[in-house]
Amino acid sequence: MSQPVLSVKKITKTFGDFTAVDQLSFEIGKGKVLGLLGANGAGKTTAINMVLGIISPTSGGVEVFGEDLTKSRIAILRRMNFCSTYTQLPGNLTVRQNLKVFGKLYRVKNLKQRIDEVLGLLEISQLKDRVSGHLSAGESTRLNLCKALLNRPELLLLDEPTASLDPDIADKVRKVVKRVRDEEGTTMLYTSHNMRDVEEVCDEIVFMHKGKILVSGTNEEVKQHFEEESLEDVFIRVARSGDIEAKRLKEAKK
Amino acid sequence: MSWSSISALVLRYLYLYTRNPIRMIELLFWPLVHLLVWGFLTEFLQKHTTDSFPHEITYLIGAVILWDVLFRAQQGVAIFFLEDVWSRNLLNVFAAPVTNADYLFATYIVGFMRATVTSTLLVVLSLVLYSFNIFTLSWALIPFLFNLLVFGWALGMISTALIVRWGPAAETLAWAVPFFIQPFAAVFYPLNDLPAGVQVISKSLPCTYVFEGMRSGLRDGVVPMNDLLMATGLNVVYLALAGLLFVRVMAKAREKGLLTKFASQ
Ligand SMILES: Nc1ncnc2c1ncn2[C@@H]1O[C@H](COP(=O)(O)OP(=O)(O)OP(=O)(O)O)[C@@H](O)[C@H]1O
Ligand SMILES: [Mg+2]
Numbered sequence A: 001m002s003q004p005v006l007s008v009k010k011i012t013k014t015f016g017d018f019t020a021v022d023q024l025s026f027e028i029g030k031g032k033v034l035g036l037l038g039a040n041g042a043g044k045t046t047a048i049n050m051v052l053g054i055i056s057p058t059s060g061g062v063e064v065f066g067e068d069l070t071k072s073r074i075a076i077l078r079r080m081n082f083c084s085t086y087t088q089l090p091g092n093l094t095v096r097q098n099l100k101v102f103g104k105l106y107r108v109k110n111l112k113q114r115i116d117e118v119l120g121l122l123e124i125s126q127l128k129d130r131v132s133g134h135l136s137a138g139e140s141t142r143l144n145l146c147k148a149l150l151n152r153p154e155l156l157l158l159d160e161p162t163a164s165l166d167p168d169i170a171d172k173v174r175k176v177v178k179r180v181r182d183e184e185g186t187t188m189l190y191t192s193h194n195m196r197d198v199e200e201v202c203d204e205i206v207f208m209h210k211g212k213i214l215v216s217g218t219n220e221e222v223k224q225h226f227e228e229e230s231l232e233d234v235f236i237r238v239a240r241s242g243d244i245e246a247k248r249l250k251e252a253k254k
Numbered sequence B: 001m002s003w004s005s006i007s008a009l010v011l012r013y014l015y016l017y018t019r020n021p022i023r024m025i026e027l028l029f030w031p032l033v034h035l036l037v038w039g040f041l042t043e044f045l046q047k048h049t050t051d052s053f054p055h056e057i058t059y060l061i062g063a064v065i066l067w068d069v070l071f072r073a074q075q076g077v078a079i080f081f082l083e084d085v086w087s088r089n090l091l092n093v094f095a096a097p098v099t100n101a102d103y104l105f106a107t108y109i110v111g112f113m114r115a116t117v118t119s120t121l122l123v124v125l126s127l128v129l130y131s132f133n134i135f136t137l138s139w140a141l142i143p144f145l146f147n148l149l150v151f152g153w154a155l156g157m158i159s160t161a162l163i164v165r166w167g168p169a170a171e172t173l174a175w176a177v178p179f180f181i182q183p184f185a186a187v188f189y190p191l192n193d194l195p196a197g198v199q200v201i202s203k204s205l206p207c208t209y210v211f212e213g214m215r216s217g218l219r220d221g222v223v224p225m226n227d228l229l230m231a232t233g234l235n236v237v238y239l240a241l242a243g244l245l246f247v248r249v250m251a252k253a254r255e256k257g258l259l260t261k262f263a264s265q
Helices: A044-052 A073-078 A095-105 A111-121 A137-149 A167-184 A195-201 A219-226 A231-253 B003-019 B021-048 B055-086 B090-094 B100-130 B134-166 B173-184 B196-203 B206-220 B225-256 B258-263
Strands: A006-015 A018-028 A033-037 A059-064 A080-084 A155-159 A187-191 A204-209 A212-217
Touching: A006 A044, A018 A033, A018 A044, A018 A059, A018 A187, A018 A204, A018 A212, A033 A044, A033 A195, A044 A059, A044 A080, A044 A155, A044 A187, A073 A080, A080 A137, A095 A111, A095 A137, A095 B003, A111 A137, A137 A155, A137 A167, A167 A187, A167 A195, A187 A195, A195 A231, A204 A219, A204 A231, A212 A219, A212 A231, A219 A231, B003 B021, B003 B055, B003 B100, B021 B055, B021 B100, B055 B090, B055 B100, B055 B134, B055 B173, B055 B206, B090 B258, B100 B134, B100 B225, B134 B173, B134 B206, B134 B225, B134 B258, B173 B196, B206 B225, B225 B258
Parallel strands: A033 A187, A033 A204, A080 A155, A155 A187
Antiparallel strands: A006 A018, A006 A059, A204 A212
């Protein structure tokens, strides 16, 4: 593999005496989509926040575009973006105003045209002059995605981008994500509880359990590993008996 | 520092105010109430006091105007941060390519704009309603205003740092911090009439010298240069310390995941 776009090196995050992320390592090559999976509280969002530099790792490091995140954070952030169910754009501004503000923050060229492009891509052009706070949950998620795509990021972090979307829109969003990956070669880190998303969008997956990697590999490899038919079955098995699986894996390695 | 980031952050704030003109009430209503109360009190005192009564009391209107410059500047900085908390936008901003310096500079500009709106209103109304002319201070007005602005910024950074450290429960600090110091800052009464112990605190605040200087200026027509120099010198120290506190608290926030906690509350 040529130089990875994102390289996470043994990052650990402890809050007091609780370890949220434990020696997590993975890499994503250019144009690949890596799914970060795990039950609620597994440490996915914490890991993403460390890649954004919003949380600093207790130990370990993050390299993006071959550069150390702590050393070149601003230059790196300019070339990446993120979208998360945990954030919203200011509800008291219109859709267009919000995108204008973030477009300027990310120094987007031909901003006006780019705003129209991303709104069209997510099929919410008609909402351009609406107040963001009046959008439905699904529309607001798509607006978040518009913000995330504005600067044509080379690395895109998506934290549950399809949560709160109806099946039709979720399907459209998946298509947009794939289109962006294929047409722009965008590298992505993707978390989702929707295994359909993952099967369709991700090239590789990392399964986390209590902050640690349980298994990683392509979808097929992971399914084979657990001898399960679908990722959904793998997920349920890991969620219900993750500790046993972790122990089994440890012993298998010895 | 990046001008495009700063202007984007300021633009967001302008949209907020132009979209919801009702927000302007906060900028205009309270200062107006203060002006009316202190203005009528001044008129009452002027009518009923003898010459032996300290003359300074009639400068209350000047005090109201100048205090508001400090308060609005502080608010500009502190509310700027809270707006992002309230709209769950905090992570979007802190995950964008924005340095601490960009962020702070944008809050300074917003503080400046808020102070300008309110003080313009107060200056005009005090002239019309009470024939109080702050421009009697002539050139000294500029360094006075600038010092109050800078101290307001410093207090704003301290407020924000405390809010980040202690979480959303500490939100009221955004309004309370300036009033912690108001009793000591000799805003409405001369420094010399404060108890000796309190004077020690007063003398460590840059704004005390501005209010003292204002009274001298209005009374004698001369502004003591010493007061101006003390205010400026102390302000440099406060601004540097407040900036340092802000940067350290932000580093602590990254360590403890404080910003993400805000986002989910
Ligand atoms: N700032 C923080 N302070 C203390 N504990 C935290 C903090 N942030 C996260 N945690 C804890 O770390 C663990 C991992 O949380 P995280 O949000 O990363 O999980 P997740 O995998 O994203 O879960 P979900 O699927 O529910 O989104 C949780 O137990 C959470 O309570
Ligand atoms: Mg999460």
